[in-house]
Amino acid sequence: MPILISRDTTCIVQGITGREAVNLTRENLNYGGLKITGGVTPGRFGRDVYGVPVYDCVRDLIRAQGQPDASIVSVPPRFTRDAVFEALENGIRLVVVVTENIPRRQVAQMVELAGLRGARIIGPNCLGVISPGEAKLGGLGGPAENTRQAYMPGPVGLMSRSGGMTTEIASTLTASGLGQSTCVSIGGDAIVGTTYAELMPLFEADPATKAIAIYTEPGGRMEAEFSEWVRANNTRLPVVAFMAGRFMDEMKGMRFGHAGTIVEGKEDSSAEKIARMEDAGISVVERIEEIPVLLRRQLAEQGVAL
Amino acid sequence: MPGIFIDIEVDEAVASDAELAQKLSEVCAVDIFALRNGKLEIIEDNLDECVLCDLCIEAAPKGALRVIKLYE
Amino acid sequence: MRFYEYEAKALFARHDLPLGARRVVNSADEARAAAAEIGGPVVVKSQVLSGGRMKAGAVRFADTPDEAAAHYQAVLPIIVNGERARAVLIEAQSRVAQEYFASVTWDGRAKRPVLLFSDMGGIDIEEVAASHPEHLSRTHFSSLLPVTERVAKEGIAAVGVSGAALNRLTPIVHRLLLIFLRYDLTLAEINPLARLEDGRFIVLDGHLDMEAEARSEHAALLDELGIDSSETRLARPPTAFEIEGARRNAIDHRGVAGNVVEFDGDLGLVIGAGGGSLTLFDAIRRQGGRPANYCEIGGNPSVAKTANLTELILSKPGVEKIAVMMNVVSNTRVDIVARGVIKGCLRAGVNPSEAIAVFRIPGSWEGEGFKILEHYGVAYCDRSVSMFDAAGRAVAKLGAG
Numbered sequence A: 001m002p003i004l005i006s007r008d009t010t011c012i013v014q015g016i017t018g019r020e021a022v023n024l025t026r027e028n029l030n031y032g033g034l035k036i037t038g039g040v041t042p043g044r045f046g047r048d049v050y051g052v053p054v055y056d057c058v059r060d061l062i063r064a065q066g067q068p069d070a071s072i073v074s075v076p077p078r079f080t081r082d083a084v085f086e087a088l089e090n091g092i093r094l095v096v097v098v099t100e101n102i103p104r105r106q107v108a109q110m111v112e113l114a115g116l117r118g119a120r121i122i123g124p125n126c127l128g129v130i131s132p133g134e135a136k137l138g139g140l141g142g143p144a145e146n147t148r149q150a151y152m153p154g155p156v157g158l159m160s161r162s163g164g165m166t167t168e169i170a171s172t173l174t175a176s177g178l179g180q181s182t183c184v185s186i187g188g189d190a191i192v193g194t195t196y197a198e199l200m201p202l203f204e205a206d207p208a209t210k211a212i213a214i215y216t217e218p219g220g221r222m223e224a225e226f227s228e229w230v231r232a233n234n235t236r237l238p239v240v241a242f243m244a245g246r247f248m249d250e251m252k253g254m255r256f257g258h259a260g261t262i263v264e265g266k267e268d269s270s271a272e273k274i275a276r277m278e279d280a281g282i283s284v285v286e287r288i289e290e291i292p293v294l295l296r297r298q299l300a301e302q303g304v305a306l
Numbered sequence B: 001m002p003g004i005f006i007d008i009e010v011d012e013a014v015a016s017d018a019e020l021a022q023k024l025s026e027v028c029a030v031d032i033f034a035l036r037n038g039k040l041e042i043i044e045d046n047l048d049e050c051v052l053c054d055l056c057i058e059a060a061p062k063g064a065l066r067v068i069k070l071y072e
Numbered sequence C: 001m002r003f004y005e006y007e008a009k010a011l012f013a014r015h016d017l018p019l020g021a022r023r024v025v026n027s028a029d030e031a032r033a034a035a036a037e038i039g040g041p042v043v044v045k046s047q048v049l050s051g052g053r054m055k056a057g058a059v060r061f062a063d064t065p066d067e068a069a070a071h072y073q074a075v076l077p078i079i080v081n082g083e084r085a086r087a088v089l090i091e092a093q094s095r096v097a098q099e100y101f102a103s104v105t106w107d108g109r110a111k112r113p114v115l116l117f118s119d120m121g122g123i124d125i126e127e128v129a130a131s132h133p134e135h136l137s138r139t140h141f142s143s144l145l146p147v148t149e150r151v152a153k154e155g156i157a158a159v160g161v162s163g164a165a166l167n168r169l170t171p172i173v174h175r176l177l178l179i180f181l182r183y184d185l186t187l188a189e190i191n192p193l194a195r196l197e198d199g200r201f202i203v204l205d206g207h208l209d210m211e212a213e214a215r216s217e218h219a220a221l222l223d224e225l226g227i228d229s230s231e232t233r234l235a236r237p238p239t240a241f242e243i244e245g246a247r248r249n250a251i252d253h254r255g256v257a258g259n260v261v262e263f264d265g266d267l268g269l270v271i272g273a274g275g276g277s278l279t280l281f282d283a284i285r286r287q288g289g290r291p292a293n294y295c296e297i298g299g300n301p302s303v304a305k306t307a308n309l310t311e312l313i314l315s316k317p318g319v320e321k322i323a324v325m326m327n328v329v330s331n332t333r334v335d336i337v338a339r340g341v342i343k344g345c346l347r348a349g350v351n352p353s354e355a356i357a358v359f360r361i362p363g364s365w366e367g368e369g370f371k372i373l374e375h376y377g378v379a380y381c382d383r384s385v386s387m388f389d390a391a392g393r394a395v396a397k398l399g400a401g
């Protein structure tokens, strides 16, 4: 049983007629698994995208075909908050926001409303979620054939602030024979809907997940929150973290890579984060290829059969 | 400047077909084809931008338009 | 995007925050005239974006207009953290009884805005947090519901402020909260926020930082404040190389091939994007390499755009080789990037097989990409070579000459 999504998940695409969304729809359909039942673009009712019917608004879609579980939001930044509000107010419980460059006030508003409605947001500025062999929601891995090459089913839960590096790490795990249970691209912004620490209870409760790999960066407090969670909950899962952007510690106030990646104070530097994670018993590596080596060793020490 | 990676060859019948030229200019996402004075013009500067989508090949009569990879 | 103090105060003034009389000046004569007009003792403050101007001697106190003019001359040439003064602010001196600190920012963990308030203003707030935690309050508030004075009041009262001070501070801090949300700021800070000997409160210094993504939404305001859209306002001013990189990236809207940051090494980097570029930059350094630049390629940039970026990097004095590397790509196309970098090399007048130390981009359309690289004799590797090892190969090539 993967986390967040499964082959029974029903999903819609908001902004489905946009260039990126068309691509994403095709990639998700080709990968198989969950069902994309419909899409929304205002003013485009009656069209279809690879056979997926298009509606003017989420409410119309629900009237025509019933309540979906999830939505992928791929609309321009100016319209994203509205689209996410629309999903939340229509009872959708999982919203994956692909769009980047949304000011954080708007992101905070989406996340706050999601909290009030008991829903979850993944992203923004993310590539979504994949449970290899089961379902994929979003752009992780790209075209279906590339996705199958990089990802395979297995015991490792993967979380990453970088969508591209999610695939790089999965590909390295796969090449070493370690598959993945669920991989989540959580987004590269300063505020994201769901942090590492918020996903941990889900992985902890998932029998398919036997270990965790995470990709981390300087900027923000998400890694500190994660370290605290790991320490406080005495997790059964061995964790290996990769830290990128170590050079940024010497470049305070400069933004690199992602919107949320900036060293402002001591606390959000890579050195401080590494220290905190190691303090919590998390192995922090400097090369991607060390991740599967360490995971195997730790799993073997715990006597977990793969 | 001609492309260094991509070249496009068309039969004479294609080159002088205004309707087809118009169609080609619509299907190509990287503006390699244009209709000029009732004839097909190939914009050399854009040749290397070709994404090998084959839409132009499908739009033209079979075999009358060829996308050539100069690196093969 | 940071505001200069005089810009922050111009915005504060629009929202009726209490400020001392002040003038922005650009010559010693203007400084003298401003001091005379304001009357009484003034402060002469260099306008720079980075902190530490007090330590650098770029803030001085003058009793007379002539003294203000002399201080202008003294303060202007002082470089603060590598930064030259944009202008000088002349402001009336205030008789301060106590200094407070009020700051609004985003808390990425709580995913909400948070008000930080202290009755120990004027000094480093991290120090207050460490040594006098009871003098610093943190009050989160909603970004969705209307923000009323209650938030400010609770934050101020939490450090033990009561009486007239509480009631006078509350509307000031409340306005700061509203300014923070209204203008998409990532920081809105008043420090010090001073209580004068007569009991009034006044903003002595302020810091505002606007989210880069929201600049277009507030274009009219920025225009009125005289902030040009080309100003990056980052921690350090952009170099000519970086400005040229931004220009080349902006010409063509397809994908990203830019975000160039200059470094003083000799290995040019054509890398991308997001997390991949951070990983690769570290890897190059760990392998003993000295990057000449940071950059990002993402989405699907045109061949011309990638060629432009490559040409720019190769034009940097001392750069003879570039490393072209990415994580496994699923959106960006390997063949299109390969064409772009080869074309950039040719345009720069160098042989791609010599100039490209290593090409490591696995992923979509890699078969087609590798054919192109083979045709030009460029060394490449697939995903079986890690990012770290690919960086090592590039550095080794550079060492070998």
Ligand code: SF4
Residues within 6 Å of the ligand: B027, B028, B029, B030, B031, B032, B049, B050, B051, B052, B053, B054, B055, B056, B057, B067
């Ligand atoms: S293959 Fe596609 S991109 Fe290339 S010329 Fe034809 S239509 Fe244009």
